[in-house]
Amino acid sequence: MRTTATTAAFLITLALASAPSLAQLTHRSSVIDGAGGRCSNATYRCVSAVAQPSPAGFNHNADTLNYSGFLQTFVLRPDLDTDGDAIADESDPDNDNDSLWDLTELAGTAFDPATVTDTQVADADADGADDGQEAGMMTNPHDPGSILEVTAIQAGGNFVLTWTARGGRQYQVEYRDDLRGGIWQPFGALVTAAGGTAPWYETTASLTVAMPAAGKQFYRARLITS
Numbered sequence: 001m002r003t004t005a006t007t008a009a010f011l012i013t014l015a016l017a018s019a020p021s022l023a024q025l026t027h028r029s030s031v032i033d034g035a036g037g038r039c040s041n042a043t044y045r046c047v048s049a050v051a052q053p054s055p056a057g058f059n060h061n062a063d064t065l066n067y068s069g070f071l072q073t074f075v076l077r078p079d080l081d082t083d084g085d086a087i088a089d090e091s092d093p094d095n096d097n098d099s100l101w102d103l104t105e106l107a108g109t110a111f112d113p114a115t116v117t118d119t120q121v122a123d124a125d126a127d128g129a130d131d132g133q134e135a136g137m138m139t140n141p142h143d144p145g146s147i148l149e150v151t152a153i154q155a156g157g158n159f160v161l162t163w164t165a166r167g168g169r170q171y172q173v174e175y176r177d178d179l180r181g182g183i184w185q186p187f188g189a190l191v192t193a194a195g196g197t198a199p200w201y202e203t204t205a206s207l208t209v210a211m212p213a214a215g216k217q218f219y220r221a222r223l224i225t226s
Helices: 002-017 102-107 131-137
Strands: 035-040 045-050 057-060 065-068 150-154 158-166 170-176 185-192 202-210 218-223
Touching: 150 218, 158 170, 158 218, 170 202, 185 202
Parallel strands: none
Antiparallel strands: 035 045, 057 065, 150 158, 158 202, 170 185, 170 218
């Protein structure tokens, strides 16, 4: 009995030592099957596994990404790296580097209404704001005209700043003296946008802004999310 246990431990150690060497990721762990392998010829590739202790998937916290399942014992296509971050898509929880987990994109839960986006395309509507930014602005990631931006400045003794908005949401106009840097300062009270048609409730909002006494100022509108 003791000899059998020693032999089994030796075989497991040998199997792990002979595993192919792959690029290592910080804070990544994997669960290896009880048995399995792979094979291929000119037309197909197969992977087999038995006694897998848990479903393939991953979980994470602020600094650790943990993978489970036989697919993490090796990478089938290390050459597929959509966002060029040196992490193969198979091991990358965010293939297109748009700040949305791939599982979140597939479920569409970052948006209201729920909207599925492509895990391989960072900016689904090519409007200059990636899908993660659109989720933060509560805009439609499949409509290039749906984006938070200043649309008009009407000059006069004062001037009126107008921007695209979502009905029912609040916005803070902010300013700073130098576009290249500095801290954005709040200007005026919060503005609540009104109107818009379901499901995205797209509308506009505006605020009258006093002309600066001297020099110049730069303005932006920021969605209040909490």
